[in-house]
Amino acid sequence: MFDTMTLTKAVGAGCGALLVFLLGSWAATGLYTTGGGHGEDAVQAYVIETGGGGAAEEEPDAEAVPFAELVAAADPAAGQKVYAKCAACHKLDGSNATGPHLDGIIDRAVAGVDGFAYSDAMVAHAADAPAWTVEELGAFVQNPRSHVPGTKMTFAGLPKEQDRADVVAYLASLQ
Structure with missing residues (x-):
């Protein structure tokens, strides 16, 4: 063979x-492979500063401004641009989409839009926070799944406080 x-x-x-x-x-x-052939006394040639980490540690003494004051000083026009992230699921014309409409959301009852199927977690949260105050809305928009565990809202949130203040100011301007 x-x-x-x-x-x-x-x-x-x-x-x-x-x-x-x-x-x-x-x-x-x-x-x-790093470190091989150079001995243990190798020195890094240069460092690239990224601006992260150290800046937050240097400013712990800065006083936190209440969120309501940030909203009062916020720019609704900038909030309209930030709202573009919300517009994929929320409408402003009174009709529901993937999420409930956001018309008149400031001081509206939490889980209070008739005809929208809220998650059980959101309905339970309404007992703790009966209305969408400026502070409550800001906290929810920061990280929805952390603020109301079990919510259907899959949006990751707005980590920047100024973005949250701007979008809440925009929604308040539509009242």
């Missing part, structure tokens, strides 16, 4: 392929 030369060629090809992979691995390790 096979002669001796065919078997020798197949074994040689396998050994040659193994040798190529071993040499490639050795070369890649030499090129891409």
Whole structure:
């Protein structure tokens, strides 16, 4: 079936392929491994400052401004731009979409839009927070799933306080 030369060629090809992979691995390790060949006294050549982490630690003494004051000083026009993230699920014309409409949301009852199927978690939250105050709306929009665990709202939230204040000011301006 096979002669001796065919078997020798197949074994040689396998050994040659193994040798190529071993040499490639050795070369890649030499090129891409950090710390190897430089000793333990290697010094980093430069550092790129990203501005993260250190700035938050330097300003713990800054007084927190109440959210209602931020909303009072916020820009509704900027809030309209931020609202574009909300517009995928919420309407302002009184009709429901994926989420309930946001017409007159300030001081409206939590889970209070007739005809919208709220999650059980949101209905239960209405007992703790009966109305969408400026502060309650700001806290919810910051991280909906953390503020009301079990909510159907899948939006990750608005981490920037100014964005939250602007969008709440925009919604308040539509009252």
